[in-house]
Amino acid sequence: MEKFYVQGEQVSYPIFFANTFDFLLDALEETGLGKQKICIITDQNVDMYYANIIIKQLQIKYDRIFKFVMPPGEKHKHLETIYQIYNFFLENQLDRQSVVIALGGGVVGDMAGFAAATYLRGLPFIQIPTSLLSQVDSSVGGKVGVDFQKHKNLVGSFYQPKFVYINPSTLQTLPTREINAGMAEVIKHGLILDKSYYDFVKEHRQEVMDLCPNTMTKMIRRSCELKSSIVKEDEKEVGLREILNFGHTLGHAIETLLDFTLLHGECVAIGMIGAAYLSYQIGELSLIQFEDIKQTILAYDLPVKSLNIDEIKLYEQLFMDKKVKQDKLSFVLLSKIGEAFRVNQLSEEIIYTGIHYLCRAEEED
Numbered sequence: 001m002e003k004f005y006v007q008g009e010q011v012s013y014p015i016f017f018a019n020t021f022d023f024l025l026d027a028l029e030e031t032g033l034g035k036q037k038i039c040i041i042t043d044q045n046v047d048m049y050y051a052n053i054i055i056k057q058l059q060i061k062y063d064r065i066f067k068f069v070m071p072p073g074e075k076h077k078h079l080e081t082i083y084q085i086y087n088f089f090l091e092n093q094l095d096r097q098s099v100v101i102a103l104g105g106g107v108v109g110d111m112a113g114f115a116a117a118t119y120l121r122g123l124p125f126i127q128i129p130t131s132l133l134s135q136v137d138s139s140v141g142g143k144v145g146v147d148f149q150k151h152k153n154l155v156g157s158f159y160q161p162k163f164v165y166i167n168p169s170t171l172q173t174l175p176t177r178e179i180n181a182g183m184a185e186v187i188k189h190g191l192i193l194d195k196s197y198y199d200f201v202k203e204h205r206q207e208v209m210d211l212c213p214n215t216m217t218k219m220i221r222r223s224c225e226l227k228s229s230i231v232k233e234d235e236k237e238v239g240l241r242e243i244l245n246f247g248h249t250l251g252h253a254i255e256t257l258l259d260f261t262l263l264h265g266e267c268v269a270i271g272m273i274g275a276a277y278l279s280y281q282i283g284e285l286s287l288i289q290f291e292d293i294k295q296t297i298l299a300y301d302l303p304v305k306s307l308n309i310d311e312i313k314l315y316e317q318l319f320m321d322k323k324v325k326q327d328k329l330s331f332v333l334l335s336k337i338g339e340a341f342r343v344n345q346l347s348e349e350i351i352y353t354g355i356h357y358l359c360r361a362e363e364e365d
Contacts, residue, residue, distance in 0.1 A: 247272030
C-alpha cells in the first residue's frame with residue numbers, strides 16, 4: 001500500500017493506493033478510527049461487486065456494520081435520498097463516533113459525504129471511490145452535496161474525509177463509457193496545471209484504454225497530487241481552487257438541460273471545448289492548441305458538441321452556476337495548455353460565440 005497526504009493549513013488526510021482492499025483495516029487503524037459502528041453507503045451497481053468484499057474485511061475487527069444501498073445515477077442525487085439516509089442512520093442509532101464509508105462513484109461520494117457532514121453536525125467519513133472520475137477527482141478535496149430542482153450541486157458543503165482509499169483494480173468492472181467520462185477530469189488536470197501530464201495522457205491512450213495497472217496507478221496518483229496541490233492552498237474555493245472548474249460552467253449547464261442523460265464527464269468534455277474555444281476567441285489560446293485539445297478529447301471517445309440544446313436556454317442556464325457573482329458569469333480559460341486563469345468580464349457576444357460553436361453542426365465550422 002502506498003500513500004501521500006493532502007496537507008494544508010486547514011486540511012490534512014492521507015490518500016492510500018492499493019490494488020486490493022486487504023489494507024483497509026490498516027488504513028482505519030492508522031487514521032485512528034477504532035471499533036465504532038460503520039455504515040457503508042453504496043449504490044446497486046457497486047453493491048454487487050464490492051460491498052461484500054469490504055464487509056468481509058471489516059468483520060475481522062468490527063461487529064456493527066450497516067449498509068445503505070441507493071439506486072445508481074445522478075437522477076437520485078437529491079434531498080429525498082438524503083432523507084432516506086438520515087432515517088437509516090436514525091434507525092441504526094449512529095452516533096458522532098460512527099464512521100460513514102462512501103463506496104462508489106462521484107454521486108455516492110457526494111451524497112454520503114453530505115449526509116455525514118450534516119447528521120449530528122458531522123460524522124467521520126472515508127471515501128472508497130470505485131469509478132475513474134471519483135478516483136482522480138471527486139473523492140479528493142472535500143466537496144460534498146446534492147442537486148436541487150435539477151440544479152447541479154446547489155446544496156452542499158466542504159467536508160473533508162478522514163482518508164481516501166483508492167483501489168484501481170475496481171476499474172476492471174467499469175463500463176468503457178465510464179472510463180472515458182473519467183478521462184475528461186484527467187485531461188482537465190493536464191490542461192490547467194501540467195502540460196507534461198497532458199502529453200502523458202495523449203501518448204498513453206492505448207494503455208489507459210487497456211487499463212494497464214502501472215499506467216492507471218501512475219495516472220490516478222498524478223491527478224490526485226495535482227488536485228491536492230490546489231486544495232491545500234484553497235480548501236473552500238475562494239480563489240485559486242476555482243481553476244479546477246475548467247469546463248464545468250458550461251458542462252453543468254449542459255448536464256442540467258439534458259436532464260442528466262449524459263454522464264458528468266461527458267458534459268465536462270463539451271464544456272472544456274467551449275472554454276477552450278472562448279480562450280481562442282479572446283486571443284489567449286492558439287488555434288493549433290485548441291485543435292490539439294479537441295483531438296485529445298475525441299481520442300477518448302468523448303463528445304465535443306451538444307447539438308440538441310437551444311442556445312438561448314444554455315446562456316440563461318449559465319446564470320444558475322454557483323460561481324456567479326453579482327450577476328456576472330465566471331469562466332476558467334486557458335492562456336496555453338498547462339496554464340489557466342479566471343475571468344468574469346466576458347461580453348455576452350463572446351460567450352455566445354462559444355455557445356454557438358458547441359450547438360452547431362460540425363459541417364458549419
